[in-house]
Amino acid sequence: MAANPMSQFDVYRIGPEIKVGAFDISFTNASLFMILSTVSILLIFNFGSKKNSILPNKIQLLAELSYTFVSKMISDTAGSKAKPYFAFIFSLFMFVLFCNMFGMIPYTFTVTSHIIVTFVLAAFIFIGVTVIGFIKHGFGYLKLFVPSGVPAVLLPLIVVIEIISYLSRPISLSVRLFANMMAGHTMMKVFGGFVISLGIVGGWLPLSFSVALTGLEILVAFLQAYVFAILTCIYLNDALNLHH
């Protein structure tokens, strides 16, 4: 069981089965790590915002650096109009980042390695951005699919491509995060398995690979959270400032 690199993604029930109507909403290991991530985010940012000292302590510095990092990311990509959505993108970035990072601890579960989780987030973003776009621009939002400066002959083709690319946004967004997380964790598990199977003689090579991969995966965990947030900003930018 443990040798199977995919078994780390198994979701299992913790405690009793909870059913609402036909739906099973039991508390699982995935729920546990979602709660752990959100609670640690809330704790860190609560302690980081409690005292307002001119010279911040470490946790305040962490909270304020994250705040300015995300705020700069949003203002750089989506402009000043995106300010009302700052809290959402901040939560999104922090949630994905903490879920990814929690997954880097051995024997933990990576929430974001499940397509359903990332897809729900991406679908929510997609629907939200589309709604914002139609509220801001009405049917003028459809101009997003008609890029300016395109010859009329090519227009039918371009519009189809644009629509497909727009509709594939939630899929690409969710699969990117899910696949990165799953691949990285599977690979680490595989190399971990190699260390055991090759033993004390040949196990050093996969072990050194594992060490390097751990560093790489931490980078990937941060990078994917960043990419997820920045793509959300870019989609939001399309909805807020119709540039086409």
Next chain:
Amino acid sequence: MVKKIYFQSIFFSFFFIKEAFAAESGGMPQLNPEFWVSQIFWLILTFGIMYLVLSKLILPKISNNLESRKSQILENIEAAEKQREDSDAKLKEYDEIISKSKLEANSIFNQAREKALKDIGAKREVLDKQIDNEIAEAEKEIDALRKKAPDKINKIAIETSSELLQKLIGAEVNNSSISAIVDDLSKRNVDKYYGN
């Protein structure tokens, strides 16, 4: 390099996954819909609560902290600027006072020197005059004394010689004959006595 290793290992891991799929009928646990609803429910619950707490309670506080720090730093910079300007102005004032007082001191010194020089000149003139007068008087006296001196000497010589003769000879000698001799002698030796 790392990227190459990364992709190679992904490639290798797929072999492993394939074997795992073959071994276990379940395949990817991600595609097992058993707990999808549960995951969606807990995701919405936890993320929603976190979003609400962050957006309503924590993020405004952080933004407030940042704003207040920014404004305080600006205020401090402004205050520092103002104080520097103040100190610059005071320094200028101080310099002016110093240069002014230096000039004053110079002029006072010059005045005092001139006055002292004048006083010294006046006193010297007075003293010079006094000294001249005294010298003139002294010269006059000396002249008078010098003029009188031969007569007196002659007289003394006559009297002395008459008394001497009287004692030696015991006879009275005519004063006029003695004075004639003395006069004759003194005239003859006047050069020797006075150095004229």
